[in-house]
Amino acid sequence: MQEKLTSNPTPIMKKLSFFAASLFIAGGAFAQGNTQSSTSTGSSNNVTVTQSGSSSTALGTQTGNSNKITQTQNAGSSNLASSDQKNSFQTSTQTQTGSNNQARVTQGDFIPLDNGNVATQTQNGNGNKATATQLSGLNRSTQEQTGANNEATIFQSGSESNVARQRQRASLDYGAFDNKASISQIGRANNADQDQRGLLNQATATQSGYENTSTQTQGGLIHSFNSRAYVEQIGGNNRASQTQLLDEQNARIEQDGFSNTAVQEQSAAADFRPGNSAYIDQDGSSNYARQRQLGSGNAASTYQGMSGNSSDVLQLGNNNNSLVKQNHP
Secondary structure, three states, X not given: OHHHHHHOOXXXXXXXXXXXXXXXXXXXXXXXXXXXXXXXXXXXXXXXXXXXXXXXXXXXXXXXXXXXXXXXXXXXXXXXXXXXXXXXXXXXXEEXXXXXXXXXXXXXOOOOOOOOOEEEEEEEOOOOEEEEEEEEOOOEEEEEEEOOOOEEEEEEEEEEOOEEEEEXXXXXXXXXXXXEEEEEEEEEOOEEEEEEOOEOOEEEEEEEEEOOEEEEEXXXXXXXXXXXXXXXXXXXXXXXXXXXXXXXOEEEEEEEOOOOEEEEEEEOOOOOOOOOEEEEEEEOOOOEEEEEEEOOOOEEEEXXXXXXXXXXXXXXXXOOEEEEEOXXX
């Protein structure tokens, strides 16, 4: 009787064995579709959340001063990390590894003026999106993305001395492509810094106010081409600088106001392939424009209006074109 039961288990025993094996396999896999929500009221609170897997959500809300939120999502896709902090001296840190993830940070609400907040967002993978919104002044936002088809957006408004920094790269320069970086700042003495490696990337910076600075760098030593850099500044005493390496790049600066400075540098490096384009449009008075191009088949255009403006252009190579108009309406 015992030998018969051992050699021929019943159907019920087979089902139990299969169920146990299924539990063992599921236990070794990453968790999926989890949601974590936290709310803190007061000062000096610290919230840390770690999630592994895909389709998970981390939501954090803090009201008070000197609070911290740290959200980490590992080895997954389609995850969402969201942080909403009101008042001053808040810190939000978000780290995501995988693809098609989203990271969102909002700091401040104008009531009262909220200052000294810090947002740091790091994403490693493809198709990710990072968004940071900071209201009032003395805030700092940093976004770093590694991979392709990523998007980074920063909006800072309402006061002065904000800093926005974006980096989009890959382990190999040409592995970073089709990335988009955007910074929008309103106020005075703000700083925007964007650095993209690879090809087919887009960087946009918009600043409204006075004494603002925008710096854009695109390209690398190899396989860098067809990227677009654009800066728009409205106000006075602003400065825009664009540097592009290698071929078929496009740089554009538009400034409306007085005593603004625009600088563009494009280098074809060793291959001297053609096709870089530099464009500066300054409406107002007492502005300065400078363009430097190395290579062949490049085009540089400068348009300046009103009075007291100055411009200089340097092109090294063959078959280049330069156009300067200082009677631009």
